Amino acid sequence: MSMEATRRRLTQKQADTVDRLTQAAMDVLAREGFAGLTVRMVAAQAGVGTATAYTYFSSKEHLVAEMFWRRLAATDAPAGDEPESTARVLAVLRQIALLMADEPTLAGAVTSALLGTDPDVAHLRLRIGGEIRRRLIDALGPDADPELVETLEMIYAGALVRAGMGYASYAEIADRMEKSALRVLKS
Incomplete structure (x- = not known):
């Protein structure tokens, strides 16, 4: 089964970035709850730019659904x-x-x-x-x-x-x- 993100096909480097973002989202979610979760926080936790995170995930809902x-x-x-x-x-x-x-x-x-x-x-x-x-x-x-x-x-x-x-x-x-x-x- 494909594990690619829902917005586009990914290179290995991009897939690694998406993996980092989804793992970071788990950490932020555990700490902040869904109401406090933002794509910006997840990007910072994953060590990627906010714009990069939005390249893969259109919203926090999209990120959590992907998880x-x-x-x-x-x-x-x-x-x-x-x-x-x-x-x-x-x-x-x-x-x-x-x-x-x-x-x-x-x-x-x-x-x-x-x-x-x-x-x-x-x-x-x-x-x-x-x-x-x-x-x-x-x-x-x-x-x-x-x-x-x-x-x-x-x-x-x-x-x-x-x-x-x-x-x-x-x-x-x-x-x-x-x-x-x-x-x-x-x-």
Whole structure:
């Protein structure tokens, strides 16, 4: 899976700069929270010029969405060893829900970022959604019902928004999401 930034193809040097920026963003986010995060701060932390940072990221929302995309893309889907599709689907949903469970600051920032209107964020939302859809279809099998896939996507999206809003931890949301998905899968 490609790890290139969403705005253009990158040389190795540019890819290294994007890596430095996304790593620096994690540090700034942990220190300042999403409200205090700025692309300028991230650039300074990464040791690059602000203009350079804006070459790759149009906004802080774009930067945070890219961080989530990279984390998702770097995580292999759960092995499809389970003979039953229900178990495979639940493993996919749990894995995605727990992707940021140990980093609540990042998780909340991702929720805010993905709800933004930045066109670069919209592009990443499509990539993220497409990857999650692919994983669900793979888990369900070749005859996956499109309506079932859409319902599972809605369960996932709603659950993560609830977690991002602070209604429950990501671990608790993973459990609740599993229960909701089971109800749908067994009907």
